[in-house]
Amino acid sequence: MTGRGLVVAGLTIVAGGLAAAALFVWSGIYNVSASRQHLDVTTWILDTLRRHSVRTHSLGIAAPPLDAPGLVRLGAVHYDLACAACHGAPGRPASALADAMLPTPPPLGPAVREWSPEELSWIVLNGQKYTGMPAWVAPRRGDEVWAVVAFLRRLPQIDAAEYRRLAGLPTQSSTVRAPGIGVATDAEPMAMCRRCHGPSGARTVGPLVPPLAGQPVRYLARALSEYADGTRPSGIMQFAARGLDAAAVGRLARAFAAKASSTPSHEPDPTDPGSRIAHEGIPERGIPPCLTCHSGEADPRFPRLAGFSATYLERQLRLWRDDVRGRSGYAAIMRPIARRLDPGEAASVAAYLARLAPAGAEGGGAP
Numbered sequence: 001m002t003g004r005g006l007v008v009a010g011l012t013i014v015a016g017g018l019a020a021a022a023l024f025v026w027s028g029i030y031n032v033s034a035s036r037q038h039l040d041v042t043t044w045i046l047d048t049l050r051r052h053s054v055r056t057h058s059l060g061i062a063a064p065p066l067d068a069p070g071l072v073r074l075g076a077v078h079y080d081l082a083c084a085a086c087h088g089a090p091g092r093p094a095s096a097l098a099d100a101m102l103p104t105p106p107p108l109g110p111a112v113r114e115w116s117p118e119e120l121s122w123i124v125l126n127g128q129k130y131t132g133m134p135a136w137v138a139p140r141r142g143d144e145v146w147a148v149v150a151f152l153r154r155l156p157q158i159d160a161a162e163y164r165r166l167a168g169l170p171t172q173s174s175t176v177r178a179p180g181i182g183v184a185t186d187a188e189p190m191a192m193c194r195r196c197h198g199p200s201g202a203r204t205v206g207p208l209v210p211p212l213a214g215q216p217v218r219y220l221a222r223a224l225s226e227y228a229d230g231t232r233p234s235g236i237m238q239f240a241a242r243g244l245d246a247a248a249v250g251r252l253a254r255a256f257a258a259k260a261s262s263t264p265s266h267e268p269d270p271t272d273p274g275s276r277i278a279h280e281g282i283p284e285r286g287i288p289p290c291l292t293c294h295s296g297e298a299d300p301r302f303p304r305l306a307g308f309s310a311t312y313l314e315r316q317l318r319l320w321r322d323d324v325r326g327r328s329g330y331a332a333i334m335r336p337i338a339r340r341l342d343p344g345e346a347a348s349v350a351a352y353l354a355r356l357a358p359a360g361a362e363g364g365g366a367p
């Protein structure tokens, strides 16, 4: 055959292949039903594609320490609210709906062993196309995913009793119904909030969860509405606050704010650079004294920072530096201030504020 003949024959085969593929797609012969397993070859292709995709895309991610205080417990409560309905947990069966999904969400105890923490963080942040595995609700809050990863790494070793303890469920096997798929709570939101923010809103499950006791009602209500409508991004709080109506927001804000029993003290310490920033600011760089807005006597629309953990304060300042946190008018007041602080200054002012007597009775983010 001549060179030209070969080209024509090749093109004919390609065109025939494309026509057959188009016919297959348009004919509707392929069964998309979720009640029938894929063909073995389809399963193999999808699974291989998925594994390699996760491996490649998670290159370059570096896990922070996963044994930080409170990380596993925060991850456990969020897992129980957001993931257990699909994946189940020790002593908690998955929803009957999850059993009817294809692919069926796998129990994660065995599955987590084959993924590194970095790969798990990529899966939890990005979800998986065409499987029903959702992405993290707030795509720019990859920092939050590590709590869930820390918990997943513990999952293979824990029994039902330990799971209930970590997830903040009552220790007797009394029935607290598992939330449904995509629903944080059904009847009583306050019980759910307490699992992370503590019974009185002061002693929280860990330093990344802010204490609510003693905060002004107006600030708490605004924060909740901003999570509910996504103005303030957090894959944990957007999930917990979605669906709360204005009446519930007001009731929860009043209930938590009322729990303060002591007034924060703000004694300056002239030898501490963090104290100088909090009380005097850095006027030559346009950084105002933090406590003019953030002490007990200040504006009831602003949060009080005394007794918040240094971890939480630094994290929130970093979110503004990275242009992630909130685009409300209030965030616009704080954003330029946070962006003028360098990381060292942010750390020292956070450490000072964390040492001040907290607004709530029992202290801030305990482990």
Ligand code: HEC
Residues within 6 Å of the ligand: 050, 079, 082, 083, 084, 086, 087, 098, 101, 102, 103, 104, 105, 106, 108, 111, 112, 120, 123, 124, 128, 131, 132, 133, 134, 148, 181, 182
């Ligand atoms: C609506 C149901 C659903 C929810 C909710 C859900 N997942 Fe999944 N998840 C799935 C499905 C389905 C898969 C299987 C994907 C596949 O096989 O390709 C999966 C896969 C995974 C995997 C990979 C498992 C493996 O064997 O490779 C991890 C890890 C995971 N999910 C973690 C989570 C976490 C953590 C949450 C909560 C933040 C969560 N999932 C919420 C449905 C869900």
Ligand code: HEC
Residues within 6 Å of the ligand: 074, 077, 078, 189, 190, 192, 193, 194, 195, 196, 197, 208, 209, 210, 212, 220, 221, 223, 224, 233, 234, 236, 237, 240, 241, 252, 253, 303
């Ligand atoms: C799974 C744990 C968890 C649950 C459940 C939870 N929270 Fe939170 N909450 C957090 C975390 C973590 C943050 C910090 C989020 C961020 O980085 O913006 C937070 C932040 C908040 C804030 C902002 C406080 C501040 O100083 O800016 C409010 C208000 C709040 N939560 C109220 C609630 C209420 C009310 C509920 C119940 C409806 C609730 N939370 C349920 C973990 C939780």
Ligand code: HEC
Residues within 6 Å of the ligand: 210, 277, 278, 287, 288, 289, 290, 291, 292, 293, 294, 301, 302, 303, 305, 312, 313, 314, 316, 317, 326, 328, 330, 331, 332, 333, 334, 337, 341, 349, 350
């Ligand atoms: C002019 C008033 C003002 C000054 C001065 C100010 N802030 Fe703020 N700050 C705010 C407002 C308003 C918010 C609430 C922003 C929002 O809700 O999005 C806030 C929020 C914060 C938060 C988040 C608290 C939480 O509960 O999530 C941190 C952390 C913070 N400020 C730190 C500082 C530090 C550190 C300084 C001093 C360097 C400072 N602020 C100075 C007005 C101020």
